[in-house]
Amino acid sequence: MGPKFLNKHTKSAEQSFYCKLAEVPHTYDQFHYHKEYELLYVLENNGTRFMGDSILPFSNDDLVLVGPNLPHYWQSEPKYYENNPLLSAKLVLIQFETDFAGKDFFDLPEMKNVKKLLHAAHRGVKVKIKFAKKIKEKMIGITEKTGWNQMISLLDLLCNIGESDYELLASEGFSQSYYKxxxxxxxxxxxxxxxxxxxxxxxxxxxxxxxxxxxxxxxxxxxxxxxxxxxxxxxxxxxxxxxxxxxxxxxxxxxxxxxxxxxxxxxxxxxxxxxxxxxxxxxxxxxxxxxxxxxxxx
Missing domain, CATH: 1.10.10.60 (Homeodomain-like)
Known part of the structure; x- marks a missing residue:
């Protein structure tokens, strides 16, 4: 079926986006896409990351922002499939829709770096590891917050990442070529x-x-x-x-x-x-x- 479309439910009566500290045997290993942005911080795991047509190794402190409709997945190394109870993949996963903070929120002049970041995420954004480590505790901490505190924490993370040193992963024409x-x-x-x-x-x-x-x-x-x-x-x-x-x-x-x-x-x-x-x-x-x-x- 090509990359699998996943229908996410990131909004509810209690929250505007999805946020979770997860521990799983291995990462989801099917090439997929969804309409939401996805911010994923790898705490413990390694393997190969597929981001559009970018294929690169990943390990601890891998922080990536995936844009809407960009096919992707992280494939854990074979050892994560051996049912070892002492080995698991640990990560922070945040998923949000484009308008989670309001329809025109990111058009505000104060949000120009975040707007640029969100545009870049259509090719997949990899945050340099040195900066990723600096915001590691913030990434973990956001999963422990609720309400407006959690919302402000996500905006703080996006603003920080928008001002950081990051690189693009997929080639510019990948998504267009896929949907053709x-x-x-x-x-x-x-x-x-x-x-x-x-x-x-x-x-x-x-x-x-x-x-x-x-x-x-x-x-x-x-x-x-x-x-x-x-x-x-x-x-x-x-x-x-x-x-x-x-x-x-x-x-x-x-x-x-x-x-x-x-x-x-x-x-x-x-x-x-x-x-x-x-x-x-x-x-x-x-x-x-x-x-x-x-x-x-x-």
Whole structure:
């Protein structure tokens, strides 16, 4: 069915938006979209984040604002599916409609940075981790408030994020290209299949068969939905998973490349640099040095 539309109910007689501190076995793992904005802070979880046509690893302190109708999901690593009672995904989830504070509220001059932020969220906004840590306690605290205190806290969060350093995730034309497609194939099922089998030598014929399509029809559909070819998306998935292994493990570059589906370390290095503009060794050194340099925010 393409990305699944979820009909949310964020408003009630008691509140204007939805807010929850959640602990679940793993994040919701289907490519989906909804008409509400979604602000999600990952407290404990890691895996791969799909945001439109952006495929990147995520871990603790990942803070993202998703705009209306932008297909997305966070896929937890396989260990979260092993029914380990000591392992769970913990997050703060806030969902709100465009007019939750009033029809023209964000047109006020004082709200110009928030209005800009909400517009940017149509491509998915990733808040830089250093700033995310600074507002972590505010994100947790909002779930403990009620009434006008909770409303003011959300506006405070949006104002703070609007003035922060953030980056856009999905490409500019992704949403438009998706809604031009009349196909009803299960893109989430395709992505899950690619993630689960990224280490193998996947062929176009195999993936097309999994999607119950012939190869040429699948190519046209997949490109219209994602703005990328199957090989480009598979490469993005492999590189995203490789990034996580470079940071979280001490495996060699060659071992990581092999585990991510690259039989040749030189080819892995070339593909990694195409996607990340840096080679795997430099990427590992850069991110590890950031982890050791960056002070903890209390």
């Amino acid at each position: 497609s009349n196909n009803e194939e299960k893109i989430s099922n395709i992505y899950n299949y690619l993630v689960q089998n990224h280490h193998r030598n996947l062929t176009l014929a195999e993936v097309a068969e999994h999607a119950n399509m012939n190869a040429s029809a699948f190519c046209r559909y997949f490109k219209s939905v994602t703005n990328k070819t199957l090989s480009e998306s598979l490469n993005d998935i492999r590189i995203g998973i490789a990034c996580r292994k470079l940071i979280d493990t001490e495996l060699s570059i060659a071992e990581i490349g092999y585990l991510c589906g690259y039989q040749n370390v030189s080819y892995f290095n070339r593909q990694f640099k195409i996607v990340k503009n840096i080679n795997p060794t430099a990427y590992r050194m850069k991110h590890l040095s950031k982890m050791y340099r960056e002070p903890e925010v209390v």
